[in-house]
Structure formats: C-alpha cells, structure tokens
Amino acid sequence: MDKSWIFKDRDTLDYEIGVEEFLIFAEENASDPKRILCPCKRCANFKKFAVKIIRGHLYENGFSLGYLDWIWHTQGSASRSSVNRNVPTPASMPAPAPTSARAPIPSPGLASETVNVCDAAYNSSEYNNESYQFRRFVADAEQPLYEGSECTKLKSILKLHNWKARFRLRDSAFNDLLSTVGSLLPKDNVMPPNAYEAKKTLSDLGLEYIKYHSCPNNCILYRGVNVDASECPKCRLSRWKLGKDGKIRINVPAKVMWYFPIIPRFKRMFKSPSTSELMTWHSKQRIEDGKMRHPADSPS
Known part of the structure; x- marks a missing residue:
C-alpha cells in the first residue's frame, strides 16, 4: 500500500484518499471497530476513538510521520503472533x-x-x-x-x-x-x-544508577552506619578530596562508586515473553537425565 500520502498537504485529494484507505484498513483489522487507536500527531496511537473522530483528528492534526509500518492496526501478523498470541x-x-x-x-x-x-x-x-x-x-x-x-x-x-x-x-x-x-x-x-x-x-533505557562515596583504598562505602563519617574507620583516610594546596576539600568525595541496581534490569528482561523464556530456561526447559549437557547441570 502506497503511504506517500502521509507527507502530503492535508487539503489534497491524495491525502483524503489515503486517510480513507487507512480507516478501511484499520477497521477491517481491528478487534473492536468502535474503538481504534488514533495515529494522528497528537494522539500518536495512545488513545482509542471511533472512526469518525479519528478522521477528524487526521485532518486537524495530521498523520504521525514516523508511523509508516502500521503494526498497531494489524491483527495476527507474523511478527506479532510469533511472540505471544x-x-x-x-x-x-x-x-x-x-x-x-x-x-x-x-x-x-x-x-x-x-x-x-x-x-x-x-x-x-x-x-x-x-x-x-x-x-x-x-x-x-x-x-x-x-x-x-x-x-x-x-x-x-x-x-x-x-x-x-x-x-x-x-x-x-x-x-x-x-x-x-x-x-x-x-x-x-x-x-x-x-x-x-x-x-x-x-x-529512557532505564539505566538508572546510584552514586556512593567510597574509601580511596576500597575499604568501605559511606552508607548505612558510615553515611555521615568523614574518614574511613579502617584506614583512617579522609573521605574528602585533597586539593593541590594540600587542604581537604569538604563535600568533594575522594572516590565515588557507581552502583547500577539489578532489579530494573530484570524488569526490562522479563517484560518480553521471548526474553523471559530465555531467562527461565535453566529451570524450565533444561533436560535433566543425569548427563552433563550444560555447565548448569553441575552441582558446583
């Protein structure tokens, strides 16, 4: 289906024909023809409306320019059904x-x-x-x-x-x-x-991190009971950075550790059925017949 009409002026005949072709396509493939995702620039497939309202939105706001593969208006396509029906x-x-x-x-x-x-x-x-x-x-x-x-x-x-x-x-x-x-x-x-x-x-990747002040000798992290400490209780080194003039720069940490929490990453991995299936393979799909087939088969 030709989709070049998406980039044309909204008052042209090509755009009008393209809108009607899209609405017919969306209505035929919708599970609920009375509520279809609106692909206008403002709604961006976030809201569902009746066909009449969507038609008005497409003329008022225009079609989302980046939405060229109408995956959210196709039911039972190969790419989608292969993940999880x-x-x-x-x-x-x-x-x-x-x-x-x-x-x-x-x-x-x-x-x-x-x-x-x-x-x-x-x-x-x-x-x-x-x-x-x-x-x-x-x-x-x-x-x-x-x-x-x-x-x-x-x-x-x-x-x-x-x-x-x-x-x-x-x-x-x-x-x-x-x-x-x-x-x-x-x-x-x-x-x-x-x-x-x-x-x-x-x-947007969800790669959030937490910064912890650390001892220059990696003895401790300044958290928990040591969150307010100004020097390491083991090696007695200052928590703060030493300036070129030899003076301690208060509130400027000598060393910082970046901690990446694991839970948000697990959430991302388990959001996809295909990825979660791989994550649980060792416990659900591994063959257990007493033979060494995988490193996970070893008690160690």
Missing part, C-alpha cells in the same frame, strides 16, 4: 519528533528489532510513566539518523558516549563534538545538539 494489543510508541518538515523514512534495512519487546511489554490500558519512557526509547532505537541511513539515532549516541567515556571527555567538549558531527550530516538528521539531549535519550 495471548498478549493484548499495546498502544503504539509515540512518533519521534522530526527535526525538519519531513521526518526520516526508515530504510528497509532497519527492520523492527524492538517491536516484539514493546508489543509484549505494554497493555493499551496502562499508560504509566515507565511505559511512556520505554516506548520513547523504542522510537529512538528504530529512528534512522537521517533519511536513508543504516545507523539509528540510539546506536549513534551509544557509540559517541562510549568514545566520550574511553577518553574521559568533558561535557563541554562533547557538546562541540555533537554540534560538529551534526553540521556534517544531512539537514534532516536527528543527532542530539548537545550532551544534555543525548543523556535524556539514554535515560
């Missing part, structure tokens, strides 16, 4: 905001690798903060860096952040790098303009 139909992830008049069109090589995870993770009736952030992450994960690019926005940000961490680059220098790289890319690129925007994208 009993999973309820989810709301769609919001379309990424375009940086120009026309958003980048995903190339055929950028097949949806995270749709199944999103499909299995969220119910259309649950619109909490966590699900919204995760769907935004999915949108960024699948959005091309620019039209025709084989690299996604998320993949580009992760590579640059890895490079920043390896060479201990300051945020000010990272800002200049992002600005320079963005200026060398086509005008429709979605490269974040600064480090702050790049971190916001990565925060």
Whole structure:
C-alpha cells in the first residue's frame, strides 16, 4: 500500500484518499471497530476513538510521520503472533519528533528489532510513566539518523558516549563534538545538539544508577552506619578530596562508586515473553537425565 500520502498537504485529494484507505484498513483489522487507536500527531496511537473522530483528528492534526509500518492496526501478523498470541494489543510508541518538515523514512534495512519487546511489554490500558519512557526509547532505537541511513539515532549516541567515556571527555567538549558531527550530516538528521539531549535519550533505557562515596583504598562505602563519617574507620583516610594546596576539600568525595541496581534490569528482561523464556530456561526447559549437557547441570 502506497503511504506517500502521509507527507502530503492535508487539503489534497491524495491525502483524503489515503486517510480513507487507512480507516478501511484499520477497521477491517481491528478487534473492536468502535474503538481504534488514533495515529494522528497528537494522539500518536495512545488513545482509542471511533472512526469518525479519528478522521477528524487526521485532518486537524495530521498523520504521525514516523508511523509508516502500521503494526498497531494489524491483527495476527507474523511478527506479532510469533511472540505471544495471548498478549493484548499495546498502544503504539509515540512518533519521534522530526527535526525538519519531513521526518526520516526508515530504510528497509532497519527492520523492527524492538517491536516484539514493546508489543509484549505494554497493555493499551496502562499508560504509566515507565511505559511512556520505554516506548520513547523504542522510537529512538528504530529512528534512522537521517533519511536513508543504516545507523539509528540510539546506536549513534551509544557509540559517541562510549568514545566520550574511553577518553574521559568533558561535557563541554562533547557538546562541540555533537554540534560538529551534526553540521556534517544531512539537514534532516536527528543527532542530539548537545550532551544534555543525548543523556535524556539514554535515560529512557532505564539505566538508572546510584552514586556512593567510597574509601580511596576500597575499604568501605559511606552508607548505612558510615553515611555521615568523614574518614574511613579502617584506614583512617579522609573521605574528602585533597586539593593541590594540600587542604581537604569538604563535600568533594575522594572516590565515588557507581552502583547500577539489578532489579530494573530484570524488569526490562522479563517484560518480553521471548526474553523471559530465555531467562527461565535453566529451570524450565533444561533436560535433566543425569548427563552433563550444560555447565548448569553441575552441582558446583
């Protein structure tokens, strides 16, 4: 089905015909034709309405430019039914905001690798903060860096952040790098303009962390009974950093440990039926016939 009408003016005949074709397609494939997810720019497949209301929204707000593969309006497709046939139909992830008049069109090589995870993770009736952030992450994960690019926005940000961490680059220098790289890319690129925007994208991954002050000799963490201590009770080293002038800089920790909680990561893994099946393989699907088939078969 030709979807080029999505990018045309809303007062053209092509757009009108395209809207009617979409509504027929959505109504034929909907489990409940009276309540269909609205793909307009404002609703972004988060809300359900009758066909008449959706038609009005599409003319008033326009069609979501990033929603080219109508996965949330197709029942029983191969990609969705292969994950879990009993999973309820989810709301769609919001379309990424375009940086120009026309958003980048995903190339055929950028097949949806995270749709199944999103499909299995969220119910259309649950619109909490966590699900919204995760769907935004999915949108960024699948959005091309620019039209025709084989690299996604998320993949580009992760590579640059890895490079920043390896060479201990300051945020000010990272800002200049992002600005320079963005200026060398086509005008429709979605490269974040600064480090702050790049971190916001990565925060949707759910990779939250906790910072703990640590003893320079790794004796203790300043938490629990030692949360207010100013020196290590074992080696007696100061908790605070020593300045170049030899004076102790109060409230500036000498060493910091970054702790990544495991529970949010388990939640992410178990949101997908396919991933959770792999996580529970050792206890549910492993063959137990007294033979050594896997390291998990050993008592040690």
